[in-house]
Amino acid sequence: MSLTLIAAVAKNSVIGNSKMRKMPWYVPEELKFFKENTMGKVLVMGRKTAEETGKLRARDCIVLSKDPAYKLHGFITMTIEQLLAVNAYDFDKQYAICGGAEIYKELMPYCSMAMISYMDFDAPGDVLMPALDRTVWRRAQSVEMNKFTAVSYVNTDCKTYSKIISKH
Numbered sequence: 758m759s760l761t762l763i764a765a766v767a768k769n770s771v772i773g774n775s776k777m778r779k780m781p782w783y784v785p786e787e788l789k790f791f792k793e794n795t796m797g798k799v800l801v802m803g804r805k806t807a808e809e810t811g812k813l814r815a816r817d818c819i820v821l822s823k824d825p826a827y828k829l830h831g832f833i834t835m836t837i838e839q840l841l842a843v844n845a846y847d848f849d850k851q852y853a854i855c856g857g858a859e860i861y862k863e864l865m866p867y868c869s870m871a872m873i874s875y876m877d878f879d880a881p882g883d884v885l886m887p888a889l890d891r892t893v894w895r896r897a898q899s900v901e902m903n904k905f906t907a908v909s910y911v912n913t914d915c916k917t918y919s920k921i922i923s924k925h
């Protein structure tokens with residue numbers, strides 16, 4: 758089981774703009790970085806992000822919605838609980854948790870790694886990146902790129918689905 762959170766965050770913590778319904782910046786090098794780091798993984802997006810981006814080529818895509826009847830071309834619909842349950846016994850697949858803010862917040866405790874591109878500019882927008890809990894997330898690596906710094910983190914207290922079950 759492996760969930761990796763992947764996000765791009767502006768200096769002012771903005772990750773999106775709900776009025777524009779597209780990313781508030783265009784940085785080809787960061788898009789290339791995203792592509793390289795998600796190839797071979799299953800992409801997981803919240804319903805709003807999935808509607809915005811559509812299916813991305815050459816990667817299986819899951820859309821998370823609370824409506825089990827929801828359908829989006831090229832995506833498999835799941836709830837978060839279904840994703841975590843599948844993930845609990847699927848040791849081979851790697852999932853890239855691709856946002857947006859709601860999904861990052863809910864799945865962050867179950868991600869073993871995070872890869873965050875810190876852009877070197879502020880961006881206009883109203884969707885903000887939820888904070889990583891620094892008591893459990895440890896900075897692992899940092900690479901300077903053009904217009905952003907790619908930082909990876911390891912979750913030292915990664916939750917699993919079986920832990921959720923045992924709480925109830």
Ligand SMILES: NC(=O)c1ccc[n+]([C@@H]2O[C@H](COP(=O)([O-])OP(=O)(O)OC[C@H]3O[C@@H](n4cnc5c(N)ncnc54)[C@H](OP(=O)(O)O)[C@@H]3O)[C@@H](O)[C@H]2O)c1
Pocket residue numbers: 763764765766771772773774775778779780781802803804805806807809821822823824827835836837838855856857858859860861863884
């Ligand atoms: N900078 C980045 O790296 C990045 C990456 C991705 C997205 N974004 C931006 O983020 C924004 C969208 O983020 P957002 O927070 O508004 O929306 P979102 O996280 O993309 O999607 C929210 C939707 O996810 C579904 N959902 C939430 N909790 C769920 C659960 N427990 N089980 C199943 N489904 C669940 C719900 O869909 P239903 O309403 O259908 O139930 C909810 O409306 C956009 O502006 C986008 O551009 C930025």
